[in-house]
Amino acid sequence: xxxxxxxxxxxxxxxxxxxxxxxxxxxxxxxxxxxxxxxxxxxxxxxxxxxxxxxxxxxxxxxxxxxxxxxxxxxxxxxxxxxxxxxxxxxxxxxxxxxxxxxxxxxxxxxxxxxxxxxxxxxxxxxxxxxxxxxxxxxxxxxxxxxxxxxxxxxxxxxxxxxxxxxxxxxxxxxxxxxxxxxxxxxxxxxxxxxxxxxxxxxxxxxxxxxxxxxxxxxxxxxxxxxxxxxxxxxxxxxxxxxxxxxxxxxxxxxxxxxxxx
Amino acid sequence: xxxxxxxxxxxxxxxxxxxxxxxxxxxxxxxxxxxxxxxxxxxxxxxxxxxxxxxxxxxxxxxxxxxxxxxxxxxxxxxxxxxxxxxxxxxxxxxxxxxxxxxxxxxxxxxxxxxxxxxxxxxxxxxxxxxxxxxxxxxxxxxxxxxxxxxxxxxxxxxxxxxxxxxxxxxxxxxxxxxxxxxxxxxxxxxxxxxxxxxxxxxxxxxxxxxxxxxxxxxxxxxxxxxxxxxxx
Numbered sequence: 001x002x003x004x005x006x007x008x009x010x011x012x013x014x015x016x017x018x019x020x021x022x023x024x025x026x027x028x029x030x031x032x033x034x035x036x037x038x039x040x041x042x043x044x045x046x047x048x049x050x051x052x053x054x055x056x057x058x059x060x061x062x063x064x065x066x067x068x069x070x071x072x073x074x075x076x077x078x079x080x081x082x083x084x085x086x087x088x089x090x091x092x093x094x095x096x097x098x099x100x101x102x103x104x105x106x107x108x109x110x111x112x113x114x115x116x117x118x119x120x121x122x123x124x125x126x127x128x129x130x131x132x133x134x135x136x137x138x139x140x141x142x143x144x145x146x147x148x149x150x151x152x153x154x155x156x157x158x159x160x161x162x163x164x165x166x167x168x169x170x171x172x173x174x175x176x177x178x179x180x181x182x183x184x185x186x187x188x189x190x191x192x193x194x195x196x197x198x199x200x201x202x203x204x205x206x207x208x209x210x211x212x213x214x215x216x217x218x219x220x221x222x223x224x225x226x227x228x229x230x231x232x233x234x235x236x237x238x239x240x241x242x243x244x245x246x247x248x249x250x251x252x253x254x255x256x257x258x259x260x261x262x
Numbered sequence: 263x264x265x266x267x268x269x270x271x272x273x274x275x276x277x278x279x280x281x282x283x284x285x286x287x288x289x290x291x292x293x294x295x296x297x298x299x300x301x302x303x304x305x306x307x308x309x310x311x312x313x314x315x316x317x318x319x320x321x322x323x324x325x326x327x328x329x330x331x332x333x334x335x336x337x338x339x340x341x342x343x344x345x346x347x348x349x350x351x352x353x354x355x356x357x358x359x360x361x362x363x364x365x366x367x368x369x370x371x372x373x374x375x376x377x378x379x380x381x382x383x384x385x386x387x388x389x390x391x392x393x394x395x396x397x398x399x400x401x402x403x404x405x406x407x408x409x410x411x412x413x414x415x416x417x418x419x420x421x422x423x424x425x426x427x428x429x430x431x432x433x434x435x436x437x438x439x440x441x442x443x444x445x446x447x448x449x450x451x452x453x454x455x456x457x458x459x460x461x462x463x464x465x466x467x468x469x470x471x472x473x474x475x476x477x478x479x480x481x482x483x484x485x486x487x488x489x490x491x492x493x494x495x
Contacts, residue, residue: 001363004362004363008359015350079348080348084342084344084345084346085346085347085348086315086346087315087340087342087344087346088346088347090314090315091313091314091315091335091338091340092335092363093332093333093335093336093363093364094332094335094363095332096332256317257317259315259316259317260275260316261310261315
């Protein structure tokens with residue numbers, strides 16, 4: 001049943017996004033030529049104006065590719081579960097866990113597709129604009145721990161994507177159960193309240209601990225610095241993993257025990 | 263065999279404010295049952311509890327002997343009092359959706375019923391009128407070979423011609439081994455198709471119940487007249 005749920009969730013999420021994703025590729029080619037034009041010797045005023053407009057159009061397209069998934073994920077989650085559609089979704093012969101898992105997996109897939117598309121676009125622009133990659137990576141020496149650092153980064157990034165999606169699900173779910181008339185407004189208010197609190201708290205934590213961490217890392221020999229630095233990501237990964245488990249449990253509990261469709 | 267059993271069922275949306283209190287109800291298989299009562303007596307709450315849209319505060323619900331939940335949703339075909347479809351879907355996609363999730367969905371039967379109604383299955387739901395959407399929903403729900411059909415106010419807000427069609431569809435597509443529970447306060451329209459009735463009072467108290475034919479014979483009244491007498495203000 002999870003596969004079937006996924007199929008319908010993905011179909012909804014990719015419905016409009018793929019158009020923006022496909023459109024972004026020629027836009028990036030155009031943006032690359034525009035950058036090249038600006039870098040050329042003695043460009044005319046008209047050429048500069050056209051190039052700037054082309055770059056703006058490219059940036060807008062890439063921003064659309066990056067932002068659309070979040071909007072589509074929120075719409076899908078709210079409509080499919082907490083609007084009238086919920087009467088059908090929650091009476092399917094499917095467990096609440098599978099309903100939630102499908103939403104999380106499909107959200108992760110489109111977010112990753114979005115990251116990949118943005119990366120391809122940036123690379124495309126850089127190639128066309130004439131970026132010298134051998135110069136960028138010149139002198140780079142592979143160090144012990146680079147692989148672990150990359151792995152830690154991928155894991156951390158994936159967990160952050162899942163946790164931010166789950167945070168959105170929590171806000172929508174809480175908004176849907178605490179009010180009957182202004183569910184969306186309540187969800188937005190809760191989201192900004194929670195993210196404001198979390199960002200304030202994390203800024204405080206970073207400002208208090210960053211000096212100490214940087215001091216420790218800089219005092220080490222260069223060849224072990226990357227390895228130790230990547231290992232220090234472990235507690236952060238564990239904290240975010242715990243947050244993911246907590247948020248998942250909360251959404252599942254609301255869907256299972258507190259559901260009250262109007 | 264009992265298709266539905268509610269044991270000591272209680273539900274309160276706010277603490278202490280019970281919509282259903284200590285309700286006991288047993289409904290056998292193979293009947294068309296009217297769950298009748300005034301607005302706000304808890305009919306829809308009971309239906310939502312049976313299909314897992316709400317959780318009881320106390321008590322137990324058994325559908326074909328199994329505790330109500332995701333597993334029993336495969337045995338229950340539910341028609342809510344409002345359209346529950348995603349309006350961007352086409353009727354064809356909706357048919358595929360039901361066929362995907364419900365093993366007991368009879369696709370051919372649904373197509374035949376929709377063709378009888380001249381409903382274009384390639385049309386998007388958002389292009390259909392409210393009445394047509396309701397008919398599509400009813401066709402999908404009644405095209406399942408479920409053990410228990412829960413029809414919440416199926417004829418409220420539709421014109422008399424549509425009411426006739428809806429009742430004809432319910433009776434014509436009813437499997438004799440299954441049970442249909444219909445909630446409504448439009449009793450005169452449905453009493454001809456009912457085998458049994460339950461007059462539900464506030465807090466889920468069953469004020470009167472039994473065979474419709476026997477009750478009519480004993481009282482010499484229609485079910486609608488009996489209802490008016492029981493619930494006279």
